[in-house]
Amino acid sequence: MKRRNFMQLCAAATGSAFAGASKRPSQPNVVFIYGDDVGFGDVGAYGSKMIPTPNIDRLAKGGLLFTDGHCAAATCTPSRFSLLTGIHGFRHNARVLPPNAPLIIPTDKLTLPKLFNQAGYHTGVVGKWHLGIGDGETPVDWNADVKPGPLEVGFKYSFLLPSTNDRVPCVYVENHRVVNLDPADPLYVGNKLKEVQKPDSTQYPSGKTNREAMTFYQSTHDHDNSIINGIGRIGYMSGGKAALWKEETIADEFVMQAKKYIAMHKDEPFMLYFASQDIHVPRAPHPRFKGKTELGYRGDAMVAFDWATGEIMNALEEHGLAENTIVIFSSDNGPVYDDGYDDGTTVFCSSEESDRGHDASGQWRGGKYQIFEGGTRVPFIVRWPARIKPGTSDAMVNQIDLLSSFAELLNIELPEGEAGDSRSTLATFLGKDQKGQEFMIEESFGLALRFNEWKYTQPVQPKWPNGRPPIERALYNLDNDPGETKNIIAEHPEIAAQMEMKLAEMKASGGVRK
Template sequence: MNVFRIVLLSPLLLGLAVFAGSSKPPAKSAKPVAASATPNVVIIYGDDVGFGDVGVYGSKLIPTPNIDRLAAQGISFSDGHCSAATCTPSRFSMLTGIHAFRYNARILPPNAPLIIPTDKLTLPKLFKQAGYQTAVIGKWHLGLGVTGELPDWNGDVKPGPLEIGFDYSYLLPNTNDRVPCVYLAGHRVVNLDPADPIYVGKTLADVQKPGSTQYPDGKTNREAMTVYQSTHGHDDSVVNGIGRIGYMSGGKAALWQEDELTDVFVGKAKEYIAAHKDEPFFLYFASQDIHVPRYPHKRFRGKTKLGHRGDAMVAFDWATGEIMKALEKHGLTQNTIVIFSSDNGPAYDDGYDDGSVVECSQEESDHGHDASGIWRGGKYQIYEGGTRVPFILRWPARIKPGLSDAMVNQIDFMASFAALLDIELPADEAVDSRDTLDAFLGDDPIGLEFMVEESFGLALRHNDWKFIEPSKPKWPKGRLPIAMALHDLGDDPSEQVNLAQVHPEKTAKMNAMLQNVKKGSGVRETFK
C-alpha cells in the first residue's frame, strides 16, 4: 500500500470506527446464520452520486448515517468503479458484463428502443439459472420497445426488463428529467386513463394529438417552469412545473409527483422483500436520487446547507436505511449481499438552476462540498471522478468488515456472481467481465491489475498508472478535446501532471493494450 493510499483511507477508518461504535447491530437470528450458496443479493444503485457524497468517503456536509452503517458492517472499496462516466453505459455494462462501447450504448432519448439484446446473458438471467426471483425497481433508462418502432405507451410497452430476465419491474422508464413522467409496472403504464392517451416525441407537433392533455412548451413558455428554471437542454414539455427533455401529451392521471418518487420506490422494494423472504431473490434497486431534477420530499428539504442536491442525498440515505430495515425485519440481514454504489460520478449544474452550484467551471464548487473527493472531474469526464464512486459490499454471514484498496469494477459482477453460484459463463457471454469474487469478499487485497474506463473516450488503468486516449467529445456542448495523457495516480491522484512525454514507452505500451481491448473479443480474453 503506498503512502497516498494510507492518507486516503485514514478518514475512512475514522468514519467506520465512529459508526461501528454508535450504530445498532443488525437483528440477529436465534442461531448463527451460515453463508448460503444462494444468498439474496440487493444492489442499491445511486444516480450521479460522487465518491465524496458519502460520509464514510469523506463528506462533511451531507449526513449519511445509514450508508455509513452499511459500510461499518461491510467492506468499503477506495478504488471501486462503475464502468463509464455516464448512466446508460454503466447500467448496460453492469447488467451484461459487456463494455457499452461495443454496442454503441449511449445516453438514450425518451423513445429509444431496448439496447440490451434479449438473447444475451444478463445478471438477472444468471440469477434465474440459480433459482432466484429477480426484480428491478426504480430508474431504467436502457430503452423500451424494438428498434424502428415507437413504444406503445398506451398498450404493452415491451420488450423491456421482463424480456432480459427480470420477473418483476416497477420503473421510471427513462430518467426523471425525461418524458414520459409516469410509472411503468411490468409492461403497462400505472393509472393510465384510456381517454387521455400518452404520446411522446421529439417535437411539440409530434404530441399535439386531439383528446390528450397538453403540457406547456418550455421554449416558448418559461413561466411554466414554476419549480425552477432550466439552464440548458430541459425546455421541452413542462410537467409538474419542471422542464423536461422531450415532449409528451396525455397521461395526466398517471403522472408521478417529483417529491414522492423516493417514497414510492422504497415502498415497492419493501413489498418485494416481504413477498420473497422465503426464497432467494435478486433486487436491483435503481434509485433516481440524486439525478436532476432534484426535488426531494419536504421532510428532507433543509437537512443540508447544499440545497436540493445535498437534501436529495439525505433522502437517498434514508432509502438505503429503509431497505436495510426491511431485511432486518424479515431476518435476512446475515445472508443477504447488499451492494451500494453509483452509476457515475457527480454532476452539479446538469440542466436546472436548483441552487446547487456556487461556482460553475471545469471543477465546479458546491458550497464547499467536493462531491468527487480528491479525484478530478465527475460525470461525463474520463478522469477518475467520473467512474470512481462509493462502493460498499456487506454480507455478514461471509465477510469481515473492513477497508479495501483492491481495484474493482461493477462490470465484473457477472463473472463474480457466476463463480459464487458455480455457473460457467459461455465464452461469448459477458466478455468483458472477470471473476473478482475474492476481492469483493475481502480475500484479495489487489483486485484487478488492468481495467478500462469509459466516457466519450476510453482510458486504461494498470495498477496506479492511467492512460487516456485522445478524443473529441461531441457532447455535452462546450467540452474541450481530450489530449493523450499518462498519469501516475500514486503520486498524482488528481491527474494534474501529464507524463505521456516523460514515459513514452509506458504510454505506447498502454495505448497498444487499450487498442487490443477495443478490437478484441473482450477484456476477459485480452487480460486472461
C-alpha cells in the first residue's frame, strides 16, 4: 500500500460500492446458517483437525469459502443487530443483553426480512434471538402476547429461544406465544430473585444458595441465578415448568422446525434465518454426539452443529431447492472456551492457548470479546450452485454488507438513511470480484479499523471477562504478522494517524451511506 493513497482509496471504495445494479435473476431462496461462538479454526475446511465437520466441509466444497470473512462484532448481540440492520451495533448501544431486555432493533428501521418481504419472499427465523423482546416501557407478559419481537421487525414466522441458552427464560416462543405454557403455572422473568417469587408459579433453586442443585455441571462465574435442568443461568425465572426446553434436544427441535418451514414454503421464495444455539454455553450436546471428539462438550457440540447444517442441506435437496438456494454459513463471533461453566474445556481462547491441541481461532489471535482478528474473523461460506463457482476467496467481506448486497441482487433501492453501514459486496459474494472491501470497522469493547492488510486498534480499558488486560493503541500488518504480535505503530506513525482519523470520521459520520 502506498501511504499517500490511503485516504483516496478509502473514498473510492465508499463511492464505487454502489455503482450499478445487476439484472434481477429468478428469485433464489436464501438460508442463513448462523453458528454461535464458532471460531475460524473450528471447521475442517478452515483447518480443524480434531473436530469432524463433513457437512460444513461439503457446503464449502460446493460454494465459495472466504478466508477474510467477518462478523461485525466480537460479541453476539451487536453482530446479530448489524447482520439484520446493516448498522454497527455501537451506534445503537447494542451490547450483550440481560434476559428481560427490550427489543433493540427499532421497528421503523429497514431490516433483512423487510427487504425480502418487499421482494415477495416469505421470511422466517428459527433459533436463538438475543435481540430483546418488549417495548421497554411495560414489562413483558410472558403469559400473553410476547412482543414486540421478530415479527415486528419483519419476520413473518418465528420459533425462538428468546434470549440465549445460558439465560432465562428457558422456553421456546413461537410467534407471540410461549410454547406449551400451562396457564396454571404462569411464567415470570426478572433480574432479581424477588421479582419472580410468586406464590402461583413453580420456584427454581438459586445457585447463590444451592450450588448442589447444579447437577449437570457447575458454573465458574456469573451463571448462578435460577437453576434450570440442573444448570445455573443468568437471570431469574419462575413458573413455566411444562414449557421448559430439554437441554440436550434443543438442536433437534430447531432442525425440526427449520425443516418444517422449508417444506411449508418450498413453492414460494423464502428467506430462513437459522440461528443455532451451538456451540454457545451451556454446551449440552445430545448423547448421540457425546464422545465424537477428544475435546469434550465443546467439540461434541460442534459435531452437533455440523449435523444440523447437514440436515438443512438435505432438506433443500429433498425438495429440489438446492440448486437455486443461497446458503450462507457463518458465526456471530469468534470462539470462547470457559464462558461461565466448568464443562471440561480450557480457559479463555487466545493465540497462546489451545484446547488440547485445538486452537479454535486458527492462526488468528484472540476470540470472543476481543478486538483481535480471532474475535471477528469467522467461517464464512456462500453457496449458490446456480450462480456461484466453487472456490476460495481472500477478499475481505463482512456480514454487515449482506443487506446492501441483497438489495442489489433483488434490484431494490435502499432508502436514504437505512442500513447506513452496509455497502454492497455482491460481486465479491458471487465470486466475480476477488478484492472485496478495502476497509471496515471491527467492534468489541472498542473499535478497530482494517484497511487491506493494515489494522489499527484504539486504546481500550474494557472490563474483560476472566480479567483480560486493556488494549493498547496499535498498528499491525496482518500479511506479515497474522497473530498480531508486533505493534509497529512507532515504525509507521503516518499510517496509524491516517487510520485513526478515518476511524473517527466513520464513527462520527453515521455510516458510509449516511
